Amino acid sequence: MSVPSRRPRGLAVLVGAWLLVLAGVTVLLGSRMVGVLLSSTSLPSVLLFAGGSALVFGYVSYRMSTKRLLLGLNTTPLSDVRAPSIHASIERLTRRMSIDRPEVYIARLGQPNAFALGSRTLVIDYSLVRLLTPAELEGVLAHELAHLEGYDSLLQTLAMSLLRMVASLALVVVLPLVMVTSLACWGLSLIMGRPMRGPDSVGSGVRRGLTGLVMGLLVAPxxxxxxxxxxxxxxxxxxxxxxxxxxxxxxxxxxxxxxxNEPGGGLLSWFFPIRDRRTEQTPLERAFASHPPTDERVRRVREAAKAAETSQEAGQWHRVEVN
Known part of the structure; x- marks a missing residue:
């Protein structure tokens, strides 16, 4: 009975030693490749080329996405004849902001909403016009025109391209490290007679940390x-x-x-259930949200409006004093 019990153990030690050797060879080859790469004079050029390519790809994607989205949303141009008050508001706001008038489209988005596309495109939902008063609608239009003024869509697209490029380069470095560490930990686990997985395995904490690092690099952009x-x-x-x-x-x-937006949920409400937006968000939900909580936005808008009104009244008072 003793001989058969020793054979699996001996095989495990042999496989573990082979994994350690493989990990060591990988480290030697990887360190040599990294040394050659760092000493190469072409490394800055390669990085510049990668960054430039990311920016070019992002800009092309930015230019193409507007037309693609307009076709996908089945939008219709909104002429001055159909909506003179909306165009009057846009004319007034663009003159105050010193920007070009955008092309305005109307669409059925399933939810009252408006958003800016590209650098000169504004999309308004049918229901938003019926929901808001002219003054309220002008506020929404001013917000979207501010996005056009700041080239937010372009900057976000370029930033995403650069961030993905940086994350990809980091993964090129981290993934081999994860592989080598896993091979070494598996080999030691086999040699020491411990499980290869789970909390009792060798280096389980290190491997969890490296796995978390990889996941972080994937979601960081x-x-x-x-x-x-x-x-x-x-x-x-x-x-x-x-x-x-x-x-x-x-x-x-x-x-x-x-x-x-609270009761229904729009076009995808059958697939993504919408809950009360005033409920407290989890930290994960806040991290992946593209918009801040509406209640917080309303509070800040009211504070800014009050500050602007106070400043305006102070300016009028000083003008009276001077006269």
Whole structure:
């Protein structure tokens, strides 16, 4: 009985030793390749080429995405004759913001919404026009025009391309490290008679950390871009307040849109159940959200409107004093 029990153990030790040797050879070859790469004078050129390629790809994607989305949404151009008040608001706002007038389209999005596409395109949902008063709609238009003014769509597309390129380069370095570490830990586990998986395996904590690092590199571009998107939403809100005659109407528009979106959920409500948007979000939901909470946006818009009103009143008082 003793001989058969030793044979599997001996095989495990042999396989474990082979895995350790394989890991060692991989480390030697990898370190030599890294040394050659770091000493190469062409490394900066390669990095510049990769960055330039990412920017070019991002710009091409940005130019093509607008037409693709317009076709997919089945939009219709909104002429001055059909909506003179909307075009009058846009004309007034673009003049105050010193930007070119965008092309305006109307669509049935399933939810009251409006958004900017590319650098000169504005899409408005049918139901948004019926839901909001003219002053409230002008607030939403000012917010979207602020996105066009800041080239937010272009900057986000280019940033995503660069972030993905950086994450890909980091993965090229990290993935071989994960492979070598796993081989070494498996080999030691076999030699020491411990399980290859689970908390009792050799280096289980190190492998979990490396796996988390890989997952972090995969999701990091999205998390960073969503954080930037939330900042730009706040910035667009502030810009809208600065050009509106009735800034508080924009706060009311946000509240109306929030209430209108809560009961239904739009085109995909049958697949993605929509819950109450006023409930507390988890940290993970906040990290992947492209927009900040509506309640927080409303609070900031009201504060900015109050500050602008106070500043305007102070300016009028000083003018009276001077005269």
């Amino acid at each position: 999205t998390v960073v871009l969503q954080a930037y998107s939330r900042r730009r939403e706040y910035a667009a809100d502030r810009r809208a307040v600065s050009v509106l005659d009735e800034p508080l109407s924009f706060a009311r528009a946000l509240e109306k849109i929030q209430r209108a």
